[in-house]
Amino acid sequence: MKKLTSIMIIVALLSAMIVVAVPTNVSYASGPDYTPIDVADAPKYDIVVEGAIEPRSHHSYWRVGDIAYWLIGDFYYGVYRLRTFQLKAIGNTVEIWVQTDLRWPTGDPRPTPTILDAQIQYLLNEFDNKIYPIEIEYFGMPDFLDGSYAALPGMLGLPPDYFYEENGRNVILVSNIRDENYYYYTYPYYIAGFYSTAFEYYFDRNIISIDCYQWERRLGPPGYEWIPGIPVTRPYVYESTTAHEYQHLIHRDYQPSPETFMNEGCSMYAELLCGYGIDAQYLNSYFYTPDNSLTVWGDQGDINILADYGAAALWTAYLSDHYGGADLIRYYVQSGISGIDGINNALAAFGYKERFDDVYHDWRLANLIRADFPGCRKYNYKSLNLNDPEIIPVRTYEIGGLPVPWTKGTDFGNTVTILGYDTGVSKIGPYGTDYIAFENWTKPGIGFIYFDGDDVAPYGWELTEEGYWWSGAANLMNTLLVGKAYVNPADPTLVLTTYWDIEDFWDFGFVQVSTDSGQTWTSLANEYTTYKHDPDAHPDIIANLPGLTGWSMDWVTMSFDLSAYAGQNIMVGFRYMTDWATLYEGWYIESASVSDTPLTLTPVYPEADFQVTVVMALVIDGKTLYIPFDMWLNDKTEKGMSVGHAKKPDYTILVVSPVMHQGFVDYSFKVTKLLMLCKFFDP
Structure with a gap:
């Protein structure tokens, strides 16, 4: 334009x-x-x-x-x-x-x-x-x-x-x-x-x-x-x-600046309101790949995008069914606050004590249980009939017998779509869920389930095979690579060798300094950086200017004046930020030094958090009664232990959901027999 x-x-x-x-x-x-x-x-x-x-x-x-x-x-x-x-x-x-x-x-x-x-x-x-x-x-x-x-x-x-x-x-x-x-x-x-x-x-x-x-x-x-x-x-x-x-x-x-998952969820909800229903293909695409992230749109690529729509449709319908109906959805839209913050704001405004993570916890169980009992209907939908024969059950990974050795989530392989396409994704993203069914445990049918989730969620900066740091490329990124340095007054200079291909005036790479251990950051300027931005650029990006944008065409060695920090111990940060759409290759860093001393660079990854629920499935006269209870996890180590029962025909389902906002993670679990208690938790 x-x-x-x-x-x-x-x-x-x-x-x-x-x-x-x-x-x-x-x-x-x-x-x-x-x-x-x-x-x-x-x-x-x-x-x-x-x-x-x-x-x-x-x-x-x-x-x-x-x-x-x-x-x-x-x-x-x-x-x-x-x-x-x-x-x-x-x-x-x-x-x-x-x-x-x-x-x-x-x-x-x-x-x-x-x-x-x-x-x-x-x-x-x-x-x-x-x-x-x-x-x-x-x-x-x-x-x-x-x-x-x-x-x-x-x-x-x-x-x-x-x-x-x-x-x-x-x-x-x-x-x-x-x-x-x-x-x-x-x-x-x-x-x-x-x-x-x-x-x-x-x-x-x-x-x-x-x-x-x-x-x-x-x-x-x-x-x-x-x-x-x-x-x-x-x-x-x-x-x-x-x-x-x-x-x-x-x-x-x-x-x-709407969050895509809720914008799409509201649009799927509009289809329901207008009487057109929701195509079962969308719901089944999600139920076949429930590890698809609810909140990160397209996390498993365009080839599984129907699962994103299915998740958004189910989530918004569930939110309306159990928390304020169409009035809450309308309030969410008109509040102007998007995404998880907007949902929390709407729940608070309507007097609910639950917040996003609480609703998500129950929603992922509703997708499995699909019944009014237990849970006083919170594990079911009102506006959708998931027991319709057109709708498939949520996919579970089945493991038979005891003991179960340490097994990773990635051991199940890459996620494959309902149409049989390999997504190339094996780790699980934010607010995705794996369901693992344990069955055929020997008498007495009781086992101890141990869980160990990743402590951090890698996101953004990664080291390439060539030894360069690469920012990654995704929408709405804010990813940071840091190093510590002393600024020698005799040579207060930061030298950086870098290459970038960044969407002009919308996305930026920022070279920053912190003097308070990363609590606040100041962006540096030189002949390559600019304050110029598109008028409609993301406000968080504008707030971090000046920065690098456009295409460097080749590797560039540049310098920044650190005279203002002479004699101080500082942190140097390389922050890559993108907006809602349109991605270029990103930002590469070959090397960086302060006062002629090379920086040791480390990516700042978000902490990983999990919700883990054990669901005992008791089969009585051909009907299944689900009894869910949460596994307590150590917040620092993401380790936990619980008990399950899986003597045929009963079985136990382990429900694993990362609940951080960014990054992809793995986890491990094992199951031991009743008498094989083992040391697991750190002393």
Whole structure:
């Protein structure tokens, strides 16, 4: 969004894009059964303009049948593309535009998507009469935007009122969204819709985008035939996607920096509120991989992103079911406080003594137990029936017999998705859960369970095989590498050999000094650092300026003046911080020295914390009674011990959940027979 050239407008605006995704069985008689997904925090994309722009004038506002320029998202190449759309319908609160050319790339075997006028009218009525009134009631009124301040007309030489509509009507753009599935038809997921703050900037309208794939099978109730002989087999995909994206639009107006897991959770909740339900695929994807983090979006990669949606949907439904209903969710959104802090704030405001970790503790047991007893219904859902035969049980690792030798969580191997894809992830992230079932213990069926969790959660800085320190690359990082030094007054200089490729003016690397053992930090400046930042950069990043950003192109040896600290013992810190989206390679450090003395660098990793619960499953007359109790853990060592019973048909489940906010961890456990008590705890 910085300047217009004949080919491209460079975009420097933060675009919080929220995108929906759907696995695939390739059969062209009916079309591949792609699974829709959603992208949470959007990148800041360039705009690609292909060909000459016709600076058309228009009447007071566009009429049905008119053709105008709007944008489509290309998430594969990371750009927005200018395309023509035709206005298909105007309602009381919304207008719907359809891209004029919906074809796939040359050589793609899929037929060109068809959008019928009857389908457009149906979706318009759903929005006017259901989605819009329900969402403004439950989440709030979005900001009024009428196109008066649209940025795109000035960039393209279009009339300044090109997007102006005096009533501020909402806009739905239907396009063939470009993603990996668009370019490679065997990819199992496609983006079914997205919301982007960049679009609001360009158009100054409340606007969402919906994909065009297979409307004849994915719009409307099950079995309905838009085209004779072709029934709806994936009901309500695009209605629910519209509800999902519109919640993102409202959410962003109240929370400028939303936590993705709750933003997505609220959007899945919106689908429930609007009566479209939650697709079992999302829930089953999570139940198949419950080690997927609730709070860290995409921790197991895009290939298991459905599990992230499933977790968010289940979590928000559970929170509403047991803590204040829709009123608490509305309060959370409108409070402007996001994530765990926002949930704690909402719980306190509604008079609950429980906080996030308490709710999470019970939620992970509800996903296992799914019954009103024990726990007075807290281990079950009210709004979802998890005992529906369509819903799978939560995945457990089964271990038979006694004794059980020391076993690590990573010994179970990499997490594999419900579709059979290897995520490459074996450790467990924040607020993920492993369930380990012990069975077939010999008489008397009692064993002692010992647990030992990691003490720290590695996150960010790591040493490469070449011996360089690398910052890592993830969204919303704040990771620190430190060393201690004495500043010799005869040579008060910090020398650093480094390489960086950091998102320009959004993400930064900071060289910092602390004189109080790391309690506070001051960023250093030299000819390579800058205070310049994007106006919409993350406030925590701005607070740490000056820093390094952009691309160094090669290794650089630089120096910093430490005269202000001459004669003092200091800590030197290398802090890498990223915002909500768009990642470059990151920051590398080869060496650093103070007063010609090399620094010994150590990453500062967060402390690991665990919730460990033992659940005895007693099988009585074919029914299972679950009895959960928590294992006490030493906070410093993360060690604990408990007892279990697993004489057939009874069994015991060990429920292990890391509850730190960052990093990935491992843990170990063993089980001994009743008489084999052993020394375990440190004296």
